[in-house]
Amino acid sequence: MAQTDALEIRGLRVAVDGKEILKGVDxxxxxxxxxxxxxxxxxxxxxxxxxxxGHPRYEVLEGQVLWKGENILELSPDERAKKGxxxxxxxxxxxxxxxxxxxxxxxxxxxxxxxxxxGRFHRQLVQKLKLLDMDPSFANRNLNEGFSGGxxxxxxxxxxxxxxxxxxxxxxxxxxxxxxxxxxxxxAVNRIFAESQGKMGVLIITHYQRILxxxxxLHRVNVMMDGRVVLSDGPELAERxxxxxxDFLEKRLHExxxxxxxxxxxx
Amino acid sequence: xxxxxxxLTINDRxxxxxxxxxxxxxxxxxxxxxxxxxxxLPLPSTKEEDWRRFDLRGFRWExxxxxxxxxxxxxxxxxxxxxPIQSQLRPxxxxxxxxxxxxxxPRRVFSYLSEAARxxxxxxxxxxxxxxxxxxxxxxxxxxxxxxxxxxxxxxxxLMNAGVVVVIPPKLVLEKPxxxxxxxxxxxxxxxxxxxxxxxxxxxxxxxLHYASPENLPSGLHSSGLELYAEPGAAVNILCLEEWSKSLxxxxxxxxxxxxxxxxxWSLANFGARMKRLDVHSQLAGRGASTDMLSLTIADQNQxxxxxxxxxxxxxxxxxxxxxxxxxxxxxxxxxxGMIRVHPKAQGTDAYQANRNxxxxxxxxxDSMPLLEIQANEVRCTHGATISRLDELQLxxxxxxxxxxxxxxxxxxxxxxxxVLDRFPVPIVSDKIRRLWENKISGR
Ligand SMILES: Nc1ncnc2c1ncn2[C@@H]1O[C@H](COP(=O)(O)OP(=O)(O)OP(=O)(O)O)[C@@H](O)[C@H]1O
Ligand SMILES: [Mg+2]
Numbered sequence: 001m002a003q004t005d006a007l008e009i010r011g012l013r014v015a016v017d018g019k020e021i022l023k024g025v026d027x028x029x030x031x032x033x034x035x036x037x038x039x040x041x042x043x044x045x046x047x048x049x050x051x052x053x054g055h056p057r058y059e060v061l062e063g064q065v066l067w068k069g070e071n072i073l074e075l076s077p078d079e080r081a082k083k084g085x086x087x088x089x090x091x092x093x094x095x096x097x098x099x100x101x102x103x104x105x106x107x108x109x110x111x112x113x114x115x116x117x118x119g120r121f122h123r124q125l126v127q128k129l130k131l132l133d134m135d136p137s138f139a140n141r142n143l144n145e146g147f148s149g150g151x152x153x154x155x156x157x158x159x160x161x162x163x164x165x166x167x168x169x170x171x172x173x174x175x176x177x178x179x180x181x182x183x184x185x186x187x188a189v190n191r192i193f194a195e196s197q198g199k200m201g202v203l204i205i206t207h208y209q210r211i212l213x214x215x216x217x218l219h220r221v222n223v224m225m226d227g228r229v230v231l232s233d234g235p236e237l238a239e240r241x242x243x244x245x246x247d248f249l250e251k252r253l254h255e256x257x258x259x260x261x262x263x264x265x266x267x
Numbered sequence: 268x269x270x271x272x273x274x275l276t277i278n279d280r281x282x283x284x285x286x287x288x289x290x291x292x293x294x295x296x297x298x299x300x301x302x303x304x305x306x307x308l309p310l311p312s313t314k315e316e317d318w319r320r321f322d323l324r325g326f327r328w329e330x331x332x333x334x335x336x337x338x339x340x341x342x343x344x345x346x347x348x349x350x351p352i353q354s355q356l357r358p359x360x361x362x363x364x365x366x367x368x369x370x371x372x373p374r375r376v377f378s379y380l381s382e383a384a385r386x387x388x389x390x391x392x393x394x395x396x397x398x399x400x401x402x403x404x405x406x407x408x409x410x411x412x413x414x415x416x417x418x419x420x421x422x423x424x425x426l427m428n429a430g431v432v433v434v435i436p437p438k439l440v441l442e443k444p445x446x447x448x449x450x451x452x453x454x455x456x457x458x459x460x461x462x463x464x465x466x467x468x469x470x471x472x473x474x475x476l477h478y479a480s481p482e483n484l485p486s487g488l489h490s491s492g493l494e495l496y497a498e499p500g501a502a503v504n505i506l507c508l509e510e511w512s513k514s515l516x517x518x519x520x521x522x523x524x525x526x527x528x529x530x531x532x533w534s535l536a537n538f539g540a541r542m543k544r545l546d547v548h549s550q551l552a553g554r555g556a557s558t559d560m561l562s563l564t565i566a567d568q569n570q571x572x573x574x575x576x577x578x579x580x581x582x583x584x585x586x587x588x589x590x591x592x593x594x595x596x597x598x599x600x601x602x603x604x605g606m607i608r609v610h611p612k613a614q615g616t617d618a619y620q621a622n623r624n625x626x627x628x629x630x631x632x633x634d635s636m637p638l639l640e641i642q643a644n645e646v647r648c649t650h651g652a653t654i655s656r657l658d659e660l661q662l663x664x665x666x667x668x669x670x671x672x673x674x675x676x677x678x679x680x681x682x683x684x685x686x687v688l689d690r691f692p693v694p695i696v697s698d699k700i701r702r703l704w705e706n707k708i709s710g711r
Contacts, residue, residue, distance in 0.1 A: 053667045056659065081669035093664035097682025103668075106678060111669030142682070163668065 084166030511539030527553030
């Protein structure tokens, strides 16, 4: 049964340049929950994130992605954004000549279909910049151009704060952030989540426990290996993984004969 | 009195014969010489380095005739002009300009020069036999653009069918721009306009040229020349907005010669033409002269637009700064070929040249060839060319924030072109230029 208030990924198989990367992903992230997605390098996490957002290079071979019960795989990226999806990129893209503030004003109006006067928008933007501990001058700088690695990541969360999405995928937003910045970003996510009052779901892709420690509340941790979600458990799974590593997990999964996968959110 | 041999005509409507009536003898002679040059020169071929990408196989002189004058003569107010011309001239009223001249085909149909400008001695006139215009013409015409440069320049010199001369007296600072508008709405018509601008010592002036035709004009030929003299200390802006239909062949030769401490800024916006060659030279012939050369081009469908530039540093301590930006959509293509030439005497030269191309389609093609010829040793010359594509990743990133593809492309193009437009001198024209590129981006 499709859940009307969740992002539901069912048997998703995806290829890039003819190579199959996702080999049947099952994952459910309900609104009002924060999930983590962990897994070794190259296991397909970013592939999943980009596919969810509709990157044209990723070819869906099979499966479904339902958002609020509707299959979104045929939609263009902008249509998905209008439906409330948001991806914080692992590698944010530099756009020369386009000022961040202007861009967000245009994007906000495009995404919500509402016109907002520049002045009012700018006042809101300044608040959000404060939330991310970013200097107001960023509004006038070209989108990501010349931003440091950490600034780019913060800027992704700034965009999320401004665009008010309903389902967020954060692809390794914590990598490249210094210790203070991780806390600032995590707190911002907590705050945006709390303010959404159950209207937003979050999927945090990460390798490290350090960001998850700050995330409140963290509902589930999912593990992806070789193009599948192989394990899904409570927040303490993140700690165990960090202690024991993926090798250990792999062995254990092999030992469990007949183990295939355990979709999250189904318990 | 007929000095032009009848058999030298290509057809009875494309011949200097048509034009000579009532002209001074020196001009008739000049036409004849140019015509002989025209007949002697071959059509440029892609074997010539300078025309390598300009494929003229589809071009035939026989397809054109000299533009015929419209069925009315001079009118006394803009409101009496045909609607299409009026709407092109909006939103500005005549009095937003220090002077306004409107050409419908080869005929000047409206002319206005403000009282103030007239009283201060500004001259803005057609090619006439009246003094002092005739003397100015005779002493300057084709001094900077030699008719044997190419067959198209020779044709232009022989067949010139519209001309404007502007002379700004010494020390006069003309606040409002002069505006020359050319409207071509006759299929197959050829317009060979020539503009001569002389800015006397320490004067300042902005001249706006605007070339337009109905969007669906099926064919046409435009080969124009502009010769500009900036005397010592003069400061001149030449802004040229070209929005021909995408069926015309367009050859534009723009030449500026700068004396000591003079300044010249070219601001060029190119939208139309099936094939176009824009040829712009700034000759820094006096110490301490400086020039800014700016251009923006947006091409789509199968347009082919070429930009050929020369920054010629003849004397010492001159400065030139060139920025040509090109946006290509669909199957369009462009060429940029720019030379910085520094003469042996031109010590202390400071020359900068940048050509930036943005391709929004994988079928578009840009070529960029910066050239240097430096014969002095104390010089600073920098040049750079970039060809970038709005790549899939940038587009995906912008769309993932909720921007439809067209809007994403538009904001990237805005970001690319706006810095050039910001340096253009006449806001009311800049607004128009911006609207034109927005239409071109979103109208696909
Ligand atoms: N164009 C391509 N052709 C072949 N393989 C590709 C292509 N693009 C990506 N891959 C492979 O797909 C696999 C999954 O990549 P993905 O970026 O999704 O991993 P990830 O889980 O996000 O890794 P990381 O933790 O390092 O970010 C990798 O092995 C990668 O090399
Ligand atoms: Mg990744």
